[in-house]
Amino acid sequence: MLFAIAIALLIAQSLSAALIWRAQHERHVGALVNSAAFRLLGPPLYGGEAGERGGMRRDRGPEAREGGPPGAPGFRHRPPPPDDGYRLPRPLRVRVDNASPEQPGDRRIAAAEKNLTEVLENQGVAVSQVVVLERDPHQDNVIAEWWEQQRHRFAAFSNGDPPPRLVIASFKRPDGTWLSARVLTPADERQLLISLLWQTVLLYLVLVGAVALILRRIAQPLKALTRRVEAFARDRSVDGQLVPGGPEDIRRLIEAHNAMEGRIAGLLDEKDVMLGAIGHDLKTPLAALRVRIEAVEDDAERGRMAKVIEDINRSLDDILSLARVGRPSDPLEMTELSALVADVADEFEDMGEDVTLGDTARIVLPVRATWLRRAMRNLVSNALRYGQRARVSLAREGNQAVLRVEDDGPGIPEGEIARMMEPFTRLEASRNTATGGTGLGLTLARAIADQHGGSLVLANRVEAGRIAGLVATLRLPVT
Numbered sequence: 001m002l003f004a005i006a007i008a009l010l011i012a013q014s015l016s017a018a019l020i021w022r023a024q025h026e027r028h029v030g031a032l033v034n035s036a037a038f039r040l041l042g043p044p045l046y047g048g049e050a051g052e053r054g055g056m057r058r059d060r061g062p063e064a065r066e067g068g069p070p071g072a073p074g075f076r077h078r079p080p081p082p083d084d085g086y087r088l089p090r091p092l093r094v095r096v097d098n099a100s101p102e103q104p105g106d107r108r109i110a111a112a113e114k115n116l117t118e119v120l121e122n123q124g125v126a127v128s129q130v131v132v133l134e135r136d137p138h139q140d141n142v143i144a145e146w147w148e149q150q151r152h153r154f155a156a157f158s159n160g161d162p163p164p165r166l167v168i169a170s171f172k173r174p175d176g177t178w179l180s181a182r183v184l185t186p187a188d189e190r191q192l193l194i195s196l197l198w199q200t201v202l203l204y205l206v207l208v209g210a211v212a213l214i215l216r217r218i219a220q221p222l223k224a225l226t227r228r229v230e231a232f233a234r235d236r237s238v239d240g241q242l243v244p245g246g247p248e249d250i251r252r253l254i255e256a257h258n259a260m261e262g263r264i265a266g267l268l269d270e271k272d273v274m275l276g277a278i279g280h281d282l283k284t285p286l287a288a289l290r291v292r293i294e295a296v297e298d299d300a301e302r303g304r305m306a307k308v309i310e311d312i313n314r315s316l317d318d319i320l321s322l323a324r325v326g327r328p329s330d331p332l333e334m335t336e337l338s339a340l341v342a343d344v345a346d347e348f349e350d351m352g353e354d355v356t357l358g359d360t361a362r363i364v365l366p367v368r369a370t371w372l373r374r375a376m377r378n379l380v381s382n383a384l385r386y387g388q389r390a391r392v393s394l395a396r397e398g399n400q401a402v403l404r405v406e407d408d409g410p411g412i413p414e415g416e417i418a419r420m421m422e423p424f425t426r427l428e429a430s431r432n433t434a435t436g437g438t439g440l441g442l443t444l445a446r447a448i449a450d451q452h453g454g455s456l457v458l459a460n461r462v463e464a465g466r467i468a469g470l471v472a473t474l475r476l477p478v479t
Helices: 001-042 048-052 064-069 110-122 146-158 188-234 250-296 299-324 337-350 369-387 441-453
Strands: 094-097 130-137 164-170 176-187 333-335 355-359 364-367 390-395 398-408 455-463 466-477
Touching: 001 110, 001 130, 001 164, 001 176, 001 188, 048 188, 110 130, 110 164, 188 250, 188 466, 250 299, 333 337, 333 369, 337 364, 337 369, 337 390, 364 369, 364 398, 369 390, 369 441, 369 466, 441 455, 441 466
Parallel strands: 355 390
Antiparallel strands: 094 176, 130 164, 164 176, 333 364, 390 398, 398 466, 455 466
C-alpha cells in the first residue's frame, strides 16, 4: 500500500510539475518575445555595417553617457540594478548584421520564433525569416568583453542563482540584412525545476512518512494476528490471548478472534474428553466379550466372533486416530526418514508380505515419528490389499522429501480419485472389511501429511496406454 501511494504521489507530482513548468515556460517565452519585439521595433541601431558607415547614433542622454559601448567617451561600468533585471548597455541591445547571428552551439527556441513572427507581422514588419536562439554570454563576440567586466557584479546580487542566459532574437529584412536584439534573461526555468524537485522531496517526506506511520499502526497488530492464526492452525497449542491493539476496527477484530479461538479450543477439549470416554466405554466391553467367547465350544463360531471384535477394535482405533491427528500430543523430533521407511518395509516383510524397498535418500526432518509411521503403514497396506505387492522409495526433490508407494492393482477411475480421500469411502460398496477395510486409511494418511505441512496425492500409473497400478505420493517440506 505504501508503495502504491508513493507511485501515485510521484505520478501526480510529475503531472503537476509538468503543468507548472509549461505555464512558466509559456509566460517566460511571452515575456521574452515582448522584450525582443520592443527592442527590434525601436529606432536606435548600433553595430554592424550601420556603425561602420557612420550610422551609429550617439545618444547624449544620461543613459547613453552611462551605458555606451565599452571604451567610448563617457562610458562608465556599473552593475545592472537588481530591480531592473539583467540590462545590457543600449549600444549592445540591437544591431544590424549582414548575416544570421546563429553560430554552432546555439539552441533555437521554436516557440519564441513562432510568437515573434506573429508579433512582427501584426506590426506590419515584412519578415522572411526569424531566428530566436540561446547562447552562453561568454561565446557571444558582441557582449563577451562587457560580460567579463560585469560578471563579478552580477554574482554580487545573484543570491546563488545560476548566471543569466543570452537570448538573441533576429529577423531578416527585405534588403538581406539581419536586425538582431540581445536580451539577458534569468535562468528561472531551471530554478523552477529545482524548486519543484525540492517540493516533491518535501511532499514525500511528509506524506509518505505520515502514511507509513499510519500503516505501521495498522499492520503491526494485523501481523501479530496473522502469526497467532498460523500458530493456532498449526498445532493449536498457543497460550494466553492476543492483546488488542491498533485502530478501533483492528482491536474489535482481535477481540472477535480471541473469542472465536477460545470457543474453538473449548470445543476441541470437549471433543478430546468425549473421545476418551468413547474409547474407554467401548473397549472395556469389547475386552469382556473377547474373554467370554473363549467359552464358545464351536471353534469356527468362536473364530468368527473374535474376527468381528478385532474389526471393531481396528475401526475404533482408526476413528480415534483420525479425530486426534489434528491435535497431537507428542512433539516433533529429528528423524531419519530413510531408516523409518526401511523399518516399515521390514515389518511387512517379516509378516511375509510382498514389499520391495527401492532407492532411498538420507533425509533428516523434524516429524512426529509415530504418526508418520502410521501413515506409511496405511499406504503400504492399501497397496497390498488392492495391488498384491508394494514398492516403496524415498527421494529428495528440491525442498521436499517425496515418499512413493506403488502397486500393481487396477488403479482408481480418474473421477473417483479425489473422493477416495474422504472418510469411510471405498470403491467396493459393501462394508466387508475383508475387501477394503473401513475406508479411513487414506483419509488418515492425508491428515497426517497435512499435520506435517505436506500433502498426499494419488495417481494412476499408466504403461503402454493402460492403467498398470496406483502411485501414492506423500510429500513433506524440507526445512
